[in-house]
Amino acid sequence: MNETFIIMRREFSSFFATPVAYIFIAIFLVMSGVFTFLIGDFYARGQADLLSFFNFHPWLYLFLVPAISMRTWSEERKSGTIELLMTLPFTTLQIMLGKFFAAWLVLGTCLLLTFPLWISVNYLGDPDNGIILSAYMGSWLMSGAFLALGICMSALTKNQIIAFMLAIVISFLFVLAGSPVVLDTLQHWAPNLVIDTVASLSFLTHFQDISKGVITLNDALFYLIFIVVCLYAGYVIIEQKKAN
Numbered sequence: 001m002n003e004t005f006i007i008m009r010r011e012f013s014s015f016f017a018t019p020v021a022y023i024f025i026a027i028f029l030v031m032s033g034v035f036t037f038l039i040g041d042f043y044a045r046g047q048a049d050l051l052s053f054f055n056f057h058p059w060l061y062l063f064l065v066p067a068i069s070m071r072t073w074s075e076e077r078k079s080g081t082i083e084l085l086m087t088l089p090f091t092t093l094q095i096m097l098g099k100f101f102a103a104w105l106v107l108g109t110c111l112l113l114t115f116p117l118w119i120s121v122n123y124l125g126d127p128d129n130g131i132i133l134s135a136y137m138g139s140w141l142m143s144g145a146f147l148a149l150g151i152c153m154s155a156l157t158k159n160q161i162i163a164f165m166l167a168i169v170i171s172f173l174f175v176l177a178g179s180p181v182v183l184d185t186l187q188h189w190a191p192n193l194v195i196d197t198v199a200s201l202s203f204l205t206h207f208q209d210i211s212k213g214v215i216t217l218n219d220a221l222f223y224l225i226f227i228v229v230c231l232y233a234g235y236v237i238i239e240q241k242k243a244n
Contacts, residue, residue, distance in 0.1 A: 003089070003090050003091075003094045003098075004094045004097045004098045004101070005098070006090075006098070007090060007094060007095050007097075007098025007099065007102075008097075008098040008099075008101045008102045008105070009102075010098070010102075011072075011098055011099050011102030011103070012102040012105055012106065015068075015102065015103070015106055020068070020071070021106055024064065024067065024068055024106070024110070025106075025109065025110050025113060027064065028060070028064055028110040029110070029113060029114065031060055031064070032053065032056075032060065032114055032117070035052070035053070035056035035060065036050075036052050036053040036056075036117065037052075039056070049121060049127050049128070049131070049132070050117060050118065050121055050127070050132050050135065051211065051212075053114070053117055054135045054139060054207075054211040055211065057139045057142065057143075057207070057211075058142065058175050058203050058204050058207055059175070061142065061143050061146045061171075062146070062168065062171050062172060062175055063168060065107070065143060065146035065147050065150055065167070065171075066146075066150045066153075066163075066164045066167035066168050066171065067164065068103055068106060068107070068147070068150075069103060069146075069147050069149075069150025069151050069153070069154055069163075069167060070150065070153075070154050070160045070161075070163040070164040070167065071154070071160055072099045072100075072103060072150075072151050072154045072155075073099070073151065073154040073155045073163075073234070073238065074154045074157060074158050074159060074160040074163045075160060077158035092235055092238050092239055092242070093235055096151070096231055096234060096235050096238070097231070099151065100144075100147065100148060100151055100227075100231055103147055103151070104140075104143070104144050104147055107140065107143040107144075107147065108140055111136055111139060111140055111143075118132060128213065130213060131212065131213030132213075134210060134213045134214075134215045135210060135211045135212075135213065137210075137215065138207055138210030138211060138215060138219070139207070139210075139211075141210075141220065141223040141224070142203055142206075142207050142210075142223060144223060144227050145174075145203060145223045145226045145227055145230075146167075146171055146203070147227075148226065148227040148228075148229075148230035148231050148234075149167060149170060149171055149174075149226075149230045150163070150167040150171070151230065151231065151234050152230045152231070152233050152234040152237070153166040153167040153170070154167075154234075155234040155237040155238050155241075156237055171203075174201060174202060174203050175202065175203050175204050176202075176204075177198050177199065177201050177202035177204070177205075179202075179204060182198065183195060183198070183199060186198060200222070206218075206219040206222050206223065207219075
């Protein structure tokens with residue numbers, strides 16, 4: 001566990017050693033404000049809550065998380081530092097987990113820096129802070145699922161742009177699976193079992209209840225299992241490339 005922490009600390013520091021993390025955080029905060037106040041009609045709704053903020057998180061993560069995950073393995077392979085990394089006294093699994101937790105911590109930092117929004121709704125009204133807290137926790141869990149998928153795609157190729165595009169396309173499928181457009185279309189011809197299965201694989205479906213303050217074991221397990229599966233797939237890919 002100590003080895004994983006060492007890798008996590010190294011990776012986390014590397015994010016802030018370059019403008020990458022600062023630019024990412026700035027874009028995240030600006031886009032969060034745009035989605036909340038302009039597109040989400042925060043004031044027009046007349047309610048002291050952050051639903052207009054959290055409703056856009058799946059779509060926000062869809063484009064921003066691949067931008068931070070694409071460098072995790074692709075950059076190591078392109079620069080040739082992966083050979084050096086693999087000679088260090090760390091296992092591939094420890095490196096994989098360290099990279100994941102470091103990037104997930106950056107995403108958590110982004111969420112923490114949106115605290116002025118939380119303060120604002122408490123100033124404007126009397127929101128249910130338990131619901132807001134659960135939505136923050138759910139959002140961080142969901143960001144981990146996006147991140148794990150992006151890291152898996154980064155392990156596939158040394159081209160960061162390809163890793164970025166693959167992560168967006170596949171993430172989009174997992175988000176779109178729970179959208180009303182897809183589910184309404186399936187209702188015309190597909191049995192309920194198919195519709196429920198498609199909806200159960202959607203980031204959107206599992207986050208909707210969490211954003212309203214309902215954290216169920218099913219929703220939490222979905223994201224955790226998804227993270228484990230994607231990281232394991234990335235681990236297998238790296239191990240195969242080592243063997244070759």
